[in-house]
Amino acid sequence: MTVRKSGPVFAIAVVVIAAAVAIAFVGAAGASDSAAVLEIEPEAAEAPPGETIHVAVEMASDGGYGGAGVERTAIGIEYDPDVLTVETIHRGPWMEQGNETEVVADADVDDEAGYVHIDQRRDPADGGATGNARLVTITFRVAEDADGTESTVAIADVESGLTNNWPLQTFTHDGSVSVSEGADVVDASPPDGPAVVGDANETSGGDGNGDPSAADGEGNDGSAEGTVDSIPSFGITAALVALFVGLFAGGLARRS
Structure with a gap:
């Protein structure tokens, strides 16, 4: 059949x-x-013992497929607590890019472990954020007895998501802080945005609202190397x- x-x-x-x-x-x-690049700026910071220095995290991302922007980004920063101590943390203008919205930022500092966790999100997301700008600035105090030492400053535990609920693939570039008596300070430009850790009413210049046009101030431009093509x-x-x-x-x- x-x-x-x-x-x-x-x-x-x-x-x-x-x-x-x-x-x-x-x-x-x-x-x-959906990809982003996060890197420490400057890659090789320098300072004498007892000095205060700024270390920034720069972020570059074009968002995701279909024009979805970034809704949230959380990162951890690892450092040597025998060399560095966190004094203040200021959020940068990265999450402010795109449609105007409120940016909610939280941070936890564990100086004994040498670890900082910073979480930023847009509320409401309103299309999300894309671009190339500073995400956060951490101000460290270098230990008085740290002459001749070096601390790695590493980006860890990155969590980032888009407005379409897709996770954001991330690529990171770490940095370091070298300590030497008599060294000139080589660090990022001062923070220009609201404090997350430190004086709650403190801003280091600018309007305190994370204006992207005032992100870097004077000194190093802090721009991330390379953006991610869609x-x-x-x-x-x-x-x-x-x-x-x-x-x-x-x-x-x-x-x-």
Whole structure:
């Protein structure tokens, strides 16, 4: 007995498979397009014992597929507590980019462990933030007995998400602080934004509202090296795959 295949049913099955492939491509696009670079500025800071220095974290991201911006970013900073002690933490203007909104920032400092955790989010997200600017500035006091030492300043425990609920893939570049008697201070430009740890009413210049145009002040420009290019081709590829498979299925149906 010969069983004839149903052309229309087969065609529908192929179209369903094509739709699943398209969805997978779009999902991959959403993930692949979501990336950010975070780096310590300056990469190699220098200071004499007892000095106060500024170390910044710069962030660069074009957001995600479909124009989704960054809604939240949290980072940890690891350092040698025998060399450095946190004095103040100021948030930068990064999360202020995009549509005007409120930025909520929290920070926890554990100087005994040499660890800081800073969490910033937009409330409401309102499209999220994208761009290249300073995320946070940490002001350290160098220990009086730290001559001849060096502390790594490392970015850890990064959590960042987009307004479309996709996580943000991150790439980090760490820095260091070298301590030497008589050394000239090499550090980031002073913070220009609201204090998260320190005097709650303190701002170090600017309007205190995280204006991106006043992010860096004088001195080092603190710009992150390299931005992340968006990848719009994934969505186009998905559409072409779906179209091709749909046309192929239609041809099979007509032959049946």
